[in-house]
Amino acid sequence: MGVREIQVADTTLLIHELDHVCDSVTGRALTGSWLWDSALVLSEWIATQGRLIFDFKDKTVLELGAGAGLPGLTAALLGASRVVLTDIEPLLPGLIDNVEGNGIGDRVEVRQLVWGSDESPGQGGESDHEFDLVLMSDVFFDPEEMAALAKTLKKVCRKGTVVWAASEVRPWTGEY
Numbered sequence: 001m002g003v004r005e006i007q008v009a010d011t012t013l014l015i016h017e018l019d020h021v022c023d024s025v026t027g028r029a030l031t032g033s034w035l036w037d038s039a040l041v042l043s044e045w046i047a048t049q050g051r052l053i054f055d056f057k058d059k060t061v062l063e064l065g066a067g068a069g070l071p072g073l074t075a076a077l078l079g080a081s082r083v084v085l086t087d088i089e090p091l092l093p094g095l096i097d098n099v100e101g102n103g104i105g106d107r108v109e110v111r112q113l114v115w116g117s118d119e120s121p122g123q124g125g126e127s128d129h130e131f132d133l134v135l136m137s138d139v140f141f142d143p144e145e146m147a148a149l150a151k152t153l154k155k156v157c158r159k160g161t162v163v164w165a166a167s168e169v170r171p172w173t174g175e176y
Contacts, residue, residue: 003101004035008074009047015068016097035068038138042166043074046135054162056080059132062121062156064113064149065139069095071164072135076104080133086113086121116148121156131156136165 004015015035056079063072066085076083085095085108095110113121122130134156139149157163 006035006040006043006070008043008070009051009077011077013070013073013077014098014101015070015073016094016101017068035070036138036168038166038168039068039070042071042135042137042164045166046071046074046164047078050164051078054133056133060084060130061133061135062086062131063135064115064152064156065136066095067091067137069098069108069110071137071166073098073102073104073108075133075135076107081107083108084121084131085110088112088114113152114148115145115152117152131158131161134161134163136163136167138167139165140167 002017004017006013006015017035056075058081059075059079061072061075061080061083063069063075063083063085066072066087069085072083072085085099087095089112092110092112099105099108099110111121113119134153140146153163
């Protein structure tokens with residue numbers, strides 16, 4: 001796939017998309033290895049509208065199912081003091097490339113997080129409820145994962161945590 005240049009808030013981000021990243025059990029391509037339209041839409045919305053209603057300065061941001069991490073990287077560009085990009089292990093090298101390739105590793109961390117697990121996306125010893133903003137793009141495609149995603153959201157959100165999500169409507173996902 002290669003590298004895409006994405007304009008965000010007067011900055012060009014380099015986003016690496018991965019080829020041949022597959023689930024070790026099923027052999028199917030992992031959907032988080034490339035940039036989806038929902039990530040582009042959410043990132044653009046954050047940069048143009050979200051920044052008007054949310055002050056990113058000194059805030060902590062978590063992106064669940066980050067894939068290529070574009071919305072979280074956008075939050076870092078807009079001044080978030082700490083951004084944690086999470087996904088499953090096979091996608092972490094691509095996320096690391098995107099953080100390092102854009103020179104924002106001082107504010108952005110990459111962590112493994114399997115939805116519904118007891119893993120913590122926060123730093124060791126810190127509360128799971130440390131995030132001011134949770135971002136999700138195109139994570140509502142597999143009905144079998146929704147209970148696990150809900151458990152993770154409950155774990156990481158506190159009173160006052162803001163959650164922004166963008167998703168493409170897909171008829172085959174049904175209602176959940």
